[in-house]
Amino acid sequence: MSATLERSAPQSPIVPGTSNREFLTYDRADFLKNYSQRPFLIQHAFSDHPLFQLPRLMELARSLNEKHIEYNGGDLPVNQDPALTPRNGLSPEATIQRIEECQSWLVLKYVENDPEYRALLDSCLNQIRPLTEQLTPGMMKPHAFIFITSPGSVTPYHMDPEHNFLLQVRGSKTVHMFDGRDRSIVSERDLEQFYGTRSRHMILADENRDKKWVIHLESGKGLHFPVTYPHWVQNGLEVSVSFSITFRTPDLDQRRGVYSFNAGVRKYGMTPVPRGVCSIRDGFKYQTTRLYQKIQGLFKQADK
Ligand SMILES: [Fe+2]
Structure with missing residues (x-):
């Protein structure tokens, strides 16, 4: 990996945006x-x-x-x-x-x-x-x-x-x-x-x-x-x-869900399969985490 990263100022024109002023x-x-x-x-x-x-x-x-x-x-x-x-x-x-x-x-x-x-x-x-x-x-x-x-x-x-x-x-x-x-x-x-x-x-x-x-x-x-x-x-x-x-x-929500799931698995002494190895497995982990968080949310609401 290069030790330093120094570049000249970008020369290309501003990409048009939808705001009045482009910064x-x-x-x-x-x-x-x-x-x-x-x-x-x-x-x-x-x-x-x-x-x-x-x-x-x-x-x-x-x-x-x-x-x-x-x-x-x-x-x-x-x-x-x-x-x-x-x-x-x-x-x-x-x-x-x-x-x-x-x-x-x-x-x-x-x-x-x-x-x-x-x-x-x-x-x-x-x-x-x-x-x-x-x-x-x-x-x-x-x-x-x-x-x-x-x-x-x-x-x-x-x-x-x-x-x-x-x-x-x-x-x-x-x-x-x-x-x-x-x-x-x-x-x-x-x-x-x-x-x-x-x-x-x-x-x-x-x-x-x-x-x-x-x-x-x-x-x-x-x-x-x-x-x-x-x-x-x-x-x-x-x-x-x-x-x-x-x-x-x-995609960042999915990433958070999979790693949160894996953190839970690791707590029980198991070694989880890393994210990115199997998209079906990752999808399952994400959906499971979402469901778990939804149920947690419902309990919190009920406690209020
Ligand atoms: Fe930072």
Whole structure:
């Protein structure tokens, strides 16, 4: 695997979208070749956008539901467990106000609940949908997140369950990304634990530390993260603001269902057949998990 990934700016024209304003630029062939398989760069036009200035982000933080804001100290080791990450002792607003010096990492979740950010998210997704539909049809559940990080902060090693493009608006960061298809990096057990427990905590094994792409992101660039490709992120020497646009597709529901089933099988001491070996078996596992979850839901409702 190549140790670095640096590419020139995409030269092809913007793919027509359905929104009034188009913020993304990407190389169509590059997109189709790499989407969902490996990281690739795109460009965006959010660098000076007023919705990403710190006073506006503080206003956004005030308006969001408290449970949709996660913030922590940012001086962390790569293998830090997110559930045990130390808080920074500040409010979200104060964290943003003092982000320059408070050594913190903050994420504003589901910012599409604000109509102005929703419009940006929709615009971006409208632009990429014609291509993603060819490869992973059924775009649904669009969500956007904003990451605000202090200079030098580290986001520990973890993986995410959605299709994701991270748009670097301000500052810079270096993303260390690992191939989620390589079972020496992400094992069947890792995937079962991820989908079965929803814990994001992962340990980067010493022998895997160098099996990675290293991608430098600066303002104006965006990066595609394939689903469950682990990564850790080193922030640059300035405050960083990133806009993450995400969505899901029906195949990801199937994937979650199969791995949740396998996690259950493993709990009883058996070794499940890995996902992807037999589509009929995978279909059965998915449908069984769905049925189990429906019954669980009914019990929960009855308990209310
Ligand atoms: Fe992530």
